[in-house]
Amino acid sequence: MKKLLYQLSALLFVGSLISCEKDLMTYEGESNVYFEEAGGAMDVRLAKDSTGFSFAPIINKDSVVKVVISTVGTPVNYDREYKMEIDPSSTAVLGTHFEFPADQKFVIKKNAIHDTVRVRLIRTPDMLDKELNIIFNLVPNENFNTLFKQRLNSQNKPVSCITKKLMVTDGLLKPRNWSINYFGNFTKTKMFLVCELCGVTPLYMDTMSTAEGLFYARTTQRYLNEQAAKGNIIKDEDGKNMVMGSNAQ
The missing domain is CATH 2.60.40.2030 (CalX-beta domain)
Known part of the structure; x- marks a missing residue:
């Protein structure tokens, strides 16, 4: 009796699969x-x-x-x-x-x-x-x-x-991974300073990791602070004091 019940259950399961397969619709809309x-x-x-x-x-x-x-x-x-x-x-x-x-x-x-x-x-x-x-x-x-x-x-x-x-x-674009929280607003002057201090290229900054970006930003802010303490204020392109983003302070 149990064997018969198992066979009937299997047939019902297969039947349900076939029924579901018939109900499946492929995309027939406009290309x-x-x-x-x-x-x-x-x-x-x-x-x-x-x-x-x-x-x-x-x-x-x-x-x-x-x-x-x-x-x-x-x-x-x-x-x-x-x-x-x-x-x-x-x-x-x-x-x-x-x-x-x-x-x-x-x-x-x-x-x-x-x-x-x-x-x-x-x-x-x-x-x-x-x-x-x-x-x-x-x-x-x-x-x-x-x-x-x-x-x-x-x-x-x-x-x-x-x-x-x-x-x-033919000018330099803002790197894809430039974070305003790390580097602040983008300027070419700031980017070149970051590259000079950290030994990287603008092209590399396109692919830098989040951790690298934060390290570069903090390294640059530390340099700006050290120069300011010596009386050498580093200016950005707009003539204001250069500053990195909030997370680099």
């Missing part, structure tokens, strides 16, 4: 395209619709950046074209500051959900004293819509998933 850096970040703190690039730490006359486009929807067994355009409000000039395959067809290959577009940035003298930008827009066509327009980041600010801004300069 959409979006910029991976904004829409694909699992952690909302990493979602962004703009990226800065500086030639300052490198010696190359040009550089290639990758723009990744992703799709919402299931992959298919044929190539699908999508449409991406340069926004006319961009301040960088095509052919002068960058090369972009504007006449090329942009394609999500069969059985794929991503495409990578390579943009060649050209180093020019005018980048030394100003920042230029290239704005990319994804546009609907017969294969893809652009309904995944934006998402909120960790500060509840909207991040565009269909417009991306690439900012280019």
